[in-house]
Amino acid sequence: MNIINELFDGSFMPHGHCYKWQSDLLFLHVVGDALTVMAYFLIPIALIQLVKKRNDFAFNWIFVMFAAFIFLCGVTHLINLINIWHGYYYISGMAKLITGIVSITTTVMIVYLLPKVIAFPSIKDFKVKNEQLLLAKKELLEANQLLEQRVEARTKELEELARTDALTGVLNRGGLMSCLTDEIDRATRYKRPLSLLMVDLDHFKYVNDQYGHQQGDVVLTEAVQIISNVSRHSDHLGRYGGEEFLLILPETDMNEAKSLAERIRLDVEQHSFCQQDGHDISLTCSIGLTEYQPGQTQSSLLQTADRMLYSAKDTGRNRVIVNDNTDA
Numbered sequence: 001m002n003i004i005n006e007l008f009d010g011s012f013m014p015h016g017h018c019y020k021w022q023s024d025l026l027f028l029h030v031v032g033d034a035l036t037v038m039a040y041f042l043i044p045i046a047l048i049q050l051v052k053k054r055n056d057f058a059f060n061w062i063f064v065m066f067a068a069f070i071f072l073c074g075v076t077h078l079i080n081l082i083n084i085w086h087g088y089y090y091i092s093g094m095a096k097l098i099t100g101i102v103s104i105t106t107t108v109m110i111v112y113l114l115p116k117v118i119a120f121p122s123i124k125d126f127k128v129k130n131e132q133l134l135l136a137k138k139e140l141l142e143a144n145q146l147l148e149q150r151v152e153a154r155t156k157e158l159e160e161l162a163r164t165d166a167l168t169g170v171l172n173r174g175g176l177m178s179c180l181t182d183e184i185d186r187a188t189r190y191k192r193p194l195s196l197l198m199v200d201l202d203h204f205k206y207v208n209d210q211y212g213h214q215q216g217d218v219v220l221t222e223a224v225q226i227i228s229n230v231s232r233h234s235d236h237l238g239r240y241g242g243e244e245f246l247l248i249l250p251e252t253d254m255n256e257a258k259s260l261a262e263r264i265r266l267d268v269e270q271h272s273f274c275q276q277d278g279h280d281i282s283l284t285c286s287i288g289l290t291e292y293q294p295g296q297t298q299s300s301l302l303q304t305a306d307r308m309l310y311s312a313k314d315t316g317r318n319r320v321i322v323n324d325n326t327d328a
Ligand SMILES: Nc1nc2c(ncn2[C@@H]2O[C@H](COP(=O)(O)OP(=O)(O)OP(=O)(O)O)[C@@H](O)[C@H]2O)c(=O)[nH]1
Pocket: 167, 200, 201, 202, 203, 204, 205, 206, 208, 212, 213, 214, 215, 216, 217, 220, 241, 242, 243, 313
């Protein structure tokens, strides 16, 4: 009770006496202190707001310490202002003591914090890092583009490989069927001629039996070469079966196809196979020929060519049989 009385005993000599109650002198001190107090109370609010909104700031507790320190400075100033008229010097002293303790604590914390803050990357460091990151990103994009190009090229290679016959390098059955579908579509759409040759080597089994499978492979490769030599770049040659080949002839009617087939037959007949190994193998081939008829299905076209080939085999081999029955 005594302490409370002492604390709020404002009967000490009011501080204002030292200003001699001169109104201009009082005005200067009161307005100056009042403005300072206002600023001291508003700055902590701003600092606390900052900490609340930007909680990603490193060491943001130091802002809270600053806010407390500035607020207490404001309290000390306010009490000094009141003390012009009253004499709460105990309260004033206690406020000063608390302010002092908080100030010292803040100072110690700043000293502790200083090396860490100094070690913190500067804006210039961030700019350099940012430039390095942008450069790395550019390099990564370029590498990615290169990789995509390589993957695309490799995919094309693999697709090509999947359509290719490993032994002879021409289209395999799958590749042939896809080409034939495309060419039938084109011939139908543009009403253009399209012919198909089915070429089969005669008595090929004899070559294998007589000279071995490896020589047989060489014969097959050479046969492909002969057919390739007489066909155009736009024609599609492929291996349909073991020793059976298909030649798809876009923009080619029956008559043109027939003379081409005759040339192939003759070239095969006149060729000496496997000469490099000292053998001199002679072979002939049989060819079935048909021309695509509008509305005809792919399998019907193939069946007709096969039928013509069978007929060529059946009638003595080494010949070209043409499908004259156009409603096939
Ligand atoms: N070397 C080799 N031979 C193959 C390959 N594929 C199939 N053959 C052979 O081709 C031969 C085909 O025999 P056949 O179907 O009797 O035909 P062919 O002997 O030519 O008789 P025709 O067609 O009736 O004139 C078989 O001996 C198969 O082993 C291959 O990739 N390489």
